[in-house]
Amino acid sequence: MTETTRIKKTPATLILFAWLVVGIPAGWGVYNTVLNAKKLFATSPPAQMPQKETGRV
Template sequence: MATSENKTSPALVFAAWFVVLIPAAWGIYFTLLNALKLLQ
């Protein structure tokens, strides 16, 4: 039985992580800014 593997393009993997990490980083950044306001 022959198996064919579908390789995912590294550029596609990078683009997918970029789409996930940018909003996550934005949310973490503003959460930390607001937390610092509360602690002052």
């Protein structure tokens, strides 16, 4: 008695579509996270001292 197992292959277009459905939002999230993280680690310019008024007009 022999039994053959049939393997059903998933179409490549369906696999590509599934990767795009998951990958595009994930990539967008990583991109926005990097942009916001850059703001946290950016150095701000040094504060300047206010100019003293001389009283001349």
